Amino acid sequence: MATGLITAIVAEVHEIRGPNGSGCRVLSIDAVQRIAAQTGKPLREVEIGALQHGITPVRYLRNQVSIGILDQIRLLEAKVAVIGQGGLGGFVAEILARAGVGRLVLIDGDRFEDHNLNRQLFCTADTIGQYKAERAATHVGRVNAAVLVEAKVAFLTPSNADQLIAGCDVVVDCLDNIVSRFDLESAAKRAGIPMASAAVAGYTGQVSTVFSEDTGIALIYGAREDLQDSEGIETVLGCPPQTVALVAAVQSSEVIKVLSGKTDRLLRNKLWVADLSDNTFEVFSLV
Known part of the structure; x- marks a missing residue:
């Protein structure tokens, strides 16, 4: 120095x-x-x-x-990509910035709409119509100006996934459809980096962490080629704000544990499931 x-x-x-x-x-x-x-x-x-x-x-x-x-120090030196800046992704970006993750890549091609107001942290009456990734980056800069934040206004696809997450240490799956989750997982495995994956549906939520050598989310959703519907059950059950905030906190905790080397405590080859309707929390082994 x-x-x-x-x-x-x-x-x-x-x-x-x-x-x-x-x-x-x-x-x-x-x-x-x-x-x-x-x-x-x-x-x-x-x-x-x-x-x-x-x-x-x-x-x-x-x-x-x-x-x-x-x-x-490890957190400040790290680079994390958060794919999806809606419900989960907004809370994850906020938590990681406040925790001190030094470089964040915030990815989403969508704009805020009225129906996002119930659960998406950066969606307000004033930000309707704005790009989610850009608004998230602006907010993160206000929360922690030491964080190097990059907004990428793009939807993740098989053709751009590698480029979107290039140079990152961890990727965070805050996507809203299962096919894109598989695309992100494939890119993360090619890059040799872990992925913290989460999903919310109604009062339930789940979190799992995947390393490049793991079978991964096929243990949750089945083989990609057997998918009948790319959309999750959240399209039916909705996404109440309290479930989103809880699941994002657990997902962020997984990212922080990966970056700080606490790999023996991860939800690797496991699935954490919460049901706020009856206050149950369980961890299932996937292997």
Whole structure:
């Protein structure tokens, strides 16, 4: 790390009482911005540099006990593609940005419509008609300006999937049809990267994580060639907002565990299923 950046960081450090009661060296958001302006470094690099010297940007202070400094660095260095910026994807983008995932690619070719208002985080009366990916990117930039966010206004297809997720460490399946899920899984397997997959229907939701060597979502939906209908049951049961928010939180947690190397705790070859109608939560083995 450049000496000038270290010097600038150290000059801005102050100590506070941390979440666990011990002393903690921190940088305020204003300090991070001043250092970036002074050194010409991106905000993300300033935050990584601080963490590498045991100094916590205050925005991540409440992550520290659960995530830890080394894992926070891993998150900031990571690149994640979130495919679909509707119900699940909007909440996932928000959570990952607040957690400190340093690079996000937000992908969706659709625009907001009135019927999205009940569950899609970035859909408001003022954003009807706007591209979902672009609106999500704007919001993420306001939440965490250190995140390098790229909006891709495109629907995922077999011909563009590889390009859309190129260079990513994890992909997040927030799609609304099963055929596209298979297309994304195939691209993720070719790239050798994990995929966190989720779906919502009514009061029920499910999450599973797939690695490139796994059988994958065929264990949930059956073989792709045997599909009778590409649309999920959510077209019949709908998507209440509370189910969407819950499932997106679990899906985001899977992404964070992958990026921080906690692979022994994943929903790999498993299916987490929630039913909010009777408050049941179960994990099923798929193999």
